[in-house]
Amino acid sequence: MPRGRLTPADVVRAGAELADEVGYQDLAMGALAQRLGVRTPSLYKHVDGLDDLRRRVATLAMTELGEAVRAAIQGKAGSDALGGFARAFAAYVTAHPGRYTATIGAEVTGPGDELYDASARVLESMAAILRGYGVEDGEMVHAQRTLRCLFHGFAALQAAGGFQWSGDADESFDWMIGFIDRGLTSEAAVQDLR
Template identity: 45%
Template sequence: MPRAGLTPQVVVHEAARLADEVGYDRLTLAALANRLGVALPSLYKHVRGADALAQKLSALATAELAEEMTTAAAGRSGEDALRAVAAAYRSYARRHPGRYLSAQRVPDPADPAHLAAGQRAVGVVYAILRGYGIDGDAAVDAVRMFRAAVHGFVSLEATGDFGLPRAVDHSFDQMVAALGVAFRSWPTTALSGTG
């Protein structure tokens, strides 16, 4: 018999907390069952397996990250919005390291809520870029640049790879300022290249 009060939502939220505490790579169904005080087979009443749990956790984390980015952008534009959204992205990754890693999973096409959360997060960056006059295919390139820069920074920061004697916060601010410079001078004509 399932534990009273245990639902798929409770399981996923507890998995999120556990991933933040022990690391996403150490999140297992056995560890989660132990945390919830149930036998491992009992979890299968709430999630179909490890991959299904990972997908549900990714959907939750993507929605949370999108919400924080949207809130940070509200009422802002231009560089102010860029700084606020980048800071919110970094803050989420620092506060929720396990969830953040799970959010890097490609949304499941069969999960409309996961797809919507991913589109909402990307939509915040697209809105900022429109303020710089960047749209269409150029905006796709700029979104990729934003994500590569900020994700790369927070990933390196999380693994302690910034060992040089310089304040990491200052380096982050400089990177975001450089993104602003790049977006202000974004090429108006397509560069040659493929893919």
């Protein structure tokens, strides 16, 4: 890519690709400059250092994840929406492990912060599914955290080759979705009786 055409978006996208290839912890400005065919100081015209690059990669990842899960749940409800979300989430994590890792622990400042807004879109997709199961606003954050832990944990283990014993991991994933669906459905029935 010619130097004159390099944009901040090009730098961030190349950084995200590099993080996916070498791992988020090994993302470095020197390696990124080499990939882009520029000297390291040239990158500072586009990003304010490694911390800024990492934050921008996290924002890109949350934006992409939000688009993927919204597309997967569009027009669906109940177990179909839950399964669509879970599969899209897991597919993103396994396809983009470095950039997804950038999202873990990335600090947000509030509305108007691009990372906050991108994260909020993912959470709203999750909330829409959970509202369909009757999860009330007072319990929403707990339900969202539970689902993220389950989907994140499964996908991270699968991406790291953590399921090496017999049995199809995809079948286990489908079983987990069914287990969650049954639990949410049962909880909604209990709430209806109160």
